[in-house]
Amino acid sequence: MYRTATALTVLLVTSTLHAAEAVRHEATLEGHAILPAMTLLKAPEDAPEALQVSGKFTSAGNPVRSTAEATQGEALPLAGQPLQGFSGIRAVGDGSYYVLTDNGFGSRANSPDAMLFFHQVRPDFATGEVMVEKTTFLSDPDKVVPFVTVMEGSETRYLTGADFDIEGFQMVGDEIVIGDEFGPYVIVANAETGVVTEFHETFVDGELVRSPDHHAVQLPNPGADLPAYTAKRSRGFEGFAASVDGKTLYPLLEGALWQADKNDWERVDDGRSALRILEMTAATREWTGNSWLYPLEDDSHAIGDFNMIDATRGLVIERDGGQGDAELACADDSKDECFDNPASFKRIYLIDMAGVAPGESVNKVAYIDLMDMQDPDGVARQGKREDARFIFPFVTIENVDKVDETHIIVANDNNFPFSSGRALGQRDDNEMILLEVGDFLKAAVAN
16 A cells, blocks of 8 residues: 655755765764674574574585584584674663674575574673673564465574565664565564564565565576576665654665666666655554665665655765775785775765755755874774874774764674675674764755
């Protein structure tokens, strides 16, 4: 069912604003807390034996089961579940944050023993520690999910990274609403128990959106028509914002949708690749049929997170696919002592949707550069630099939210155990940084 007006829509006018270039603002590091990469969780006691050890299917190519003995984090497979990198954050309001752990080891093929869960964590910027106060595992004992899941034959039916790639979320009452990249789908679970209560397909302009990993898409026989999908693999929902009044959800796709009539991926008028910000009623999980366009600065970029900060403005992470300090970039073919694809473009944009009608492009008003921040007091606990600057050189930076009127929190997804962006040859930790960005949060479209 489609509705034509919700919380944000009624605030919008039909006038069209021409996009101006976003203005850069400085960010100052005021807190740095670290959750070590080697942080493992025990699977629940009622979880099948197959989930007590994870990382058994992470060999290259078509993964086969590892028969190696499980370790405590020195090597795969692991005796337990890695707490892993965070792919979505939401401030609780008491100094703690809900964070979401994504699908496990990076793909459907290598993550059938990686459990899906979310946490409530509390960074202590005075000590630099991150306390994990609660972990909630997702499960589907009531068989709400309409397709075969990895733990289909078990009573608990815990969900795994081969079932969903969960990347963004919002708390709605006593439920958690989660965006998935595989389908893309939206799933809803009880926030206390993690039990799935709803499953929703994705519709854009009244049409069902499917990626190559959608459960209904199968490889064709030779000579057959190509399967019907319009979203790229692993480019489903990444950001998942909510209106400040909690009535409306704004799931943001990570990749552009295929436009058959143009034989191209969706773009805005100036040729930039464009992502859809969709609109869903929070209480009923109905798609309203409205959507807006978020233009990327380069076709190779992706978004990492999206949260609203007031009625029309929000924060979006836009990033390239590089990792590591550009000062340690490879000058030749050696890959052992240098970064072959260093991080370059890691930004947080402030977007403004005021005056933007559905179907139009949002205004990218301002940004901060995560590869060039101030650290005059030497707050950094890792990556400290002599020039009083601080960088966040991770391939996937997937968490941003407003803390107060002058601060935001940012965190990376460490892609355990595969990413090494902070230090050559070392697994990235989960880092959470507190940034003072007062002027940035005041930015808006000029009248």
